[in-house]
C-alpha cells in the first residue's frame with residue numbers, strides 16, 4: 001500500500017503493532033503526539049503489521065465522508081452490528097440500502113418531530129430529580145447532600161427516554177431492571193462483545209476473508225457460533241427471540257394505529273405519547289401513499305431500527321450527560337453561572353425552542369460535547385484505489401512535501417474523533433479546558449472541521465453523520481435544565497481518580513474499583529435558596 005510511504009511511529013510488535021500502546025494511552029494522547037510529530041495525516045502499524053492511515057485533516061475527512069460509497073465501514077464492524085441488530089439497520093447498512101433507509105428515516109428526526117418528544121425528556125429528567133431528592137432527604141445529613149453513582153441513574157433514565165421517545169415503549173428502568181427487552185438487549189450485547197477477538201482474527205487472516213464478502217455475510221453468520229460457549233449461544237438465541245417478538249408487536253400495533261388514522265392525536269396519558277415517537281413517524285412515512293414500493297422499508301428493516309435506536313442512542317447519550325456532570329463538578333464557577341441562567345426561567349418545563357433559546361446552556365452543551373464526546377474514533381475501508389486531498393500538506397518518509405495521499409483498495413482509515421475535538425491545532429492552547437465562550441468566536445482552524453454539529457466531530461459529518469444528534473442535544477439540555485436547577489454537583493472526594501474505559505463508547509471507572517464496572521460517584525446537594 002502507498003500508505004507505507006507516509007511517516008509514522010515504528011512497529012514495536014509484528015503481531016500487535018501499536019494497538020496495545022494506543023489502548024493503554026488514555027484519551028488518544030498517543031495519536032495526538034504522532035500528529036504533532038508527523039503532521040495531521042500519518043500511518044501507524046496495527047495488528048499483524050497492517051499499516052493504517054490516520055487522518056485529522058479536515059479536507060481529507062470531508063473527502064472520505066462525502067464519498068461514503070467508496071469508504072464504507074469495515075465488514076467486521078458491520079458484521080458485529082448486524083449480529084446485534086438482527087439484520088441491517090441504518091447504522092450497519094451501506095450503499096443503496098443505506099440511502100433508501102436514510103431517506104425514509106430523516107423526517108423522523110426532524111426538528112418538528114423532536115418538538116413532539118421534548119416533553120418526554122423533561123418528564124424523565126423530573127422523575128430522576130424526584131428520586132435523587134428522596135435519596136438526599138433520606139441521608140443522615142441531608143444538608144451535606146449524598147454521594148450517588150450518577151452513571152447508573154443516568155443510564156436508566158436515558159434508556160427510558162429512548163424507549164418512549166424512540167418507539168413508545170416503557171422500559172420502566174428508573175423503577176426496576178427486570179424489563180425483558182432491556183435484559184435481552186444487554187445480554188445479547190454482552191455475548192457478542194465476548195467474541196470480538198474472533199472478529200479481529202477474521203479481519204486479519206486473509207484466508208477467512210471470503211466469508212466476509214458482503215453477499216456471503218448473512219449465509220455465514222453462524223459459521224463461527226460453535227466457538228461461542230453453549231450458555232452464551234443459548235442466551236443469544238433467547239435474547240434474539242425476545243427482541244424480535246417485542247419489536248414485531250410494537251410494529252404491528254403502530255401499523256394498525258396509522259391505518260386507523262389514530263396516530264398524531266393528543267397523548268392519551270402522561271407517559272404514553274400515542275404516535276409522537278420516532279417509530280410512529282417512521283411507519284407513517286413508510287406507509288405514505290406517495291412513497292414508491294421500492295423505497296419502502298420492509299418490516300424486518302423497521303424491526304432492526306428499533307434495536308439501532310437502543311444501540312446507537314442509549315449509551316452514547318447517557319455517557320455524554322454523565323461526563324458533563326463530572327466536568328461541571330470540576331468547574332464549579334461555570335456550573336454556578338449556568339444554574340443562574342436556568343433558575344431565572346420561571347417555568348418547570350420548556351418547549352424545544354425555548355430550551356434552545358437559552359444562550360449559556362447552548363454554549364455549555366456545545367463545549368461539553370466537544371470536550372467529552374463519548375465516541376473515540378471511527379474507521380472506514382477503501383473499496384477502490386483513491387487519492388485523498390489534504391488541507392494541511394505533510395512530508396512523506398522520503399522528505400517530499402505532498403498535498404494528497406494515495407491509498408489502495410482494502411486500506412483502513414482511522415478518523416480519531418476525540419483527538420480532533422480536543423486538538424490544540426484546531427482549538428488553540430486552551431483546547432483541553434472547559435471554556436463554553438469559545439463557541440462565540442470560533443478559531444478559523446476549527447471552522448473547517450466538517451462536523452454536522454457545531455464544527456465538532458462528536459456526531460461525525462457527511463451522509464453518515466449521526467441521525468440522532470438533535471435528539472441528543474435536546475435531551476442533554478433538558479437533563480441539565482432540570483438537574484442543575486435542583487442540585488449542586490461536586491466531586492465526591494479529591495482523591496478518587498476517574499478513569500476512562502472505551503468499548504465502543506467511553507465510560508467512567510473508579511481507579512482501584514475497576515472490577516465494579518462503570519460508575520461515577522458524585523456528591524449531590526440540593527440547591528438552597
Ligand code: HEM
Nearest residue numbers: 090091312313316317320378458459460464466467468472
Ligand atoms: C451524544 C449522543 C450521541 C453521539 C455522540 C452519537 C455519535 C454518533 C456517531 C459518531 C455516529 C457515526 C458512526 C460512524 O459512522 O462510525 C453516529 C451514527 C448514528 N447515530 Fe448517533 N450519536 C448519539 C446519539 C444518537 C441517538 C440519540 C440516536 C437515535 C435515537 C442515534 C442514532 C444514530 C444512527 C442511527 C446512526 C447511523 C447513521 C447512519 O449511518 O446513517 N445516535 N452517532
